Amino acid sequence: MNSEHGFQEVVWVELGERRYPIVVADGVLDRAGEWFLQVGLSPGSVHLIVTDETVRAAGYPERVAASLGARGVTVKTAEIPSGERSKSLEWAAKLYEAALGAGLDRQSSIWAVGGGVVGDLAGFVAATYMRGVAFVQVPTTWLAHDAAVGGKVAINLPRVKNVVGAFHQPRLVLYDPTALDSLSRRDVASGLAEVVKHGSIRDAELFDRVERLGESVLYLRGVERVRLLARSCAIKARVVEEDEREAGVRAHLNLGHTLGHSLETLGDYRRFRHGEAVAVGMVFAALLSEMWLGAAPGTAKRMAAVLERIGLPTGVPRDFEDEALLRPMYSDKKTVGGKLTFVLLEEIGRAKTVRGIPAETVRQAIRRHRREFPDGGFPPQGPGD
Ligand SMILES: NC(=O)c1ccc[n+]([C@@H]2O[C@H](COP(=O)([O-])OP(=O)(O)OC[C@H]3O[C@@H](n4cnc5c(N)ncnc54)[C@H](O)[C@@H]3O)[C@@H](O)[C@H]2O)c1
Numbered sequence: 537m538n539s540e541h542g543f544q545e546v547v548w549v550e551l552g553e554r555r556y557p558i559v560v561a562d563g564v565l566d567r568a569g570e571w572f573l574q575v576g577l578s579p580g581s582v583h584l585i586v587t588d589e590t591v592r593a594a595g596y597p598e599r600v601a602a603s604l605g606a607r608g609v610t611v612k613t614a615e616i617p618s619g620e621r622s623k624s625l626e627w628a629a630k631l632y633e634a635a636l637g638a639g640l641d642r643q644s645s646i647w648a649v650g651g652g653v654v655g656d657l658a659g660f661v662a663a664t665y666m667r668g669v670a671f672v673q674v675p676t677t678w679l680a681h682d683a684a685v686g687g688k689v690a691i692n693l694p695r696v697k698n699v700v701g702a703f704h705q706p707r708l709v710l711y712d713p714t715a716l717d718s719l720s721r722r723d724v725a726s727g728l729a730e731v732v733k734h735g736s737i738r739d740a741e742l743f744d745r746v747e748r749l750g751e752s753v754l755y756l757r758g759v760e761r762v763r764l765l766a767r768s769c770a771i772k773a774r775v776v777e778e779d780e781r782e783a784g785v786r787a788h789l790n791l792g793h794t795l796g797h798s799l800e801t802l803g804d805y806r807r808f809r810h811g812e813a814v815a816v817g818m819v820f821a822a823l824l825s826e827m828w829l830g831a832a833p834g835t836a837k838r839m840a841a842v843l844e845r846i847g848l849p850t851g852v853p854r855d856f857e858d859e860a861l862l863r864p865m866y867s868d869k870k871t872v873g874g875k876l877t878f879v880l881l882e883e884i885g886r887a888k889t890v891r892g893i894p895a896e897t898v899r900q901a902i903r904r905h906r907r908e909f910p911d912g913g914f915p916p917q918g919p920g921d
């Protein structure tokens with residue numbers, strides 16, 4: 537869609553009275569003020585931008601604040617340290633204080649300008665401050681195109697990720713792809729894993745497109761990038777519309793996340809980026825789909841080839857033992873009587889949640905994964921990320 541500001545895509549998340557737009561457009565950071573008014577936020581109250589130090593240094597929150605200020609909106613900014621450790625009860629408490637100190641009331645809104653960490657934390661604060669105030673997402677990472685849509689907000693406890701949270705849908709998502717230009721190549725690749733995931737679970741054409749683009753998907757700009765992001769956001773939006781509270785199809789978004797979660801845990805959340813762990817997990821899920829669900833032979837190879845060209849890992853690290861990989865799967869809420877639950881693929885573009893897979897089958901799949909997709913020495917060491 538063309539607007540007076542150039543190419544823009546608007547994807548609506550249809551949730552009745554709580555419907556909201558995801559606006560994807562180069563430069564939309566500088567139009568935050570227009571959208572503020574368009575979605576009916578309250579100009580008479582004080583509003584709070586939450587960001588992290590890296591994103592602030594890149595100048596994005598300042599642009600959002602300037603655009604809001606130009607429309608007469610009073611806005612304050614609170615900053616957290618970059619990284620997953622800030623998604624904590626301690627930082628939530630500091631943000632409650634910041635909100636109170638800045639004078640936020642029930643008509644105020646909280647704006648998350650940053651990646652998934654800022655989004656999850658600021659969203660959690662927005663869900664709970666004064667029993668819930670309006671929330672706006674301004675994602676600045678590729679990965680956050682997944683995190684910023686759908687209203688799941690959370691913080692971590694010291695040993696368990698995302699264990700305290702809420703469903704709190706944003707009123708507006710503003711996605712400026714030019715903000716992604718300052719990301720490292722590694723972070724771009726990690727975020728693209730979720731695009732491949734969205735294609736794999738319900739949009740074979742999107743998967744094909746990424747497959748055709750190969751490595752060049754990392755360097756997309758302009759209209760092409762806007763289109764790709766909007767399409768991937770749209771898949772998330774459709775899934776959320778069908779199943780906001782994850783009673784059914786929303787679980788498909790967990791493709792690759794079961795083994796991925798084991799890798800993240802064993803790597804202490806430092807060795808792998810989220811999308812990297814999910815990439816390995818998706819190859820594994822595709823392999824298990826061939827073994828257990830009768831997916832076409834070669835599905836896992838095709839998955840691995842796409843991910844590899846983006847620069848993502850596909851193999852399980854040699855130093856992670858089979859049983860250690862299985863352990864986190866047993867503690868999964870969905871595990872019953874030693875039988876495991878996985879999101880599998882009937883084919884690329886069609887996912888299915890499969891319960892009751894014996895641990896022995898999973899073990900066999902792990903061994904086969906190691907043989908067919910050997911660890912390529914990931915993650916890369918040293919600088920040049
Ligand atoms: N709520 C959900 O549905 C959902 C879904 C997926 C992931 N998540 C959560 O998202 C988090 C991961 O998201 P993430 O990868 O965006 O992490 P992140 O927010 O930690 O961002 C990654 C790094 O990039 C930096 N950064 C952000 N934007 C930048 C930019 N434009 N230029 C340069 N650097 C930038 C950040 O400071 C950080 O150091 C996890 O906590 C995960 O649990 C939530």
Ligand SMILES: [Zn+2]
Pocket residue numbers: 682730793810814
């Ligand atoms: Zn994910």
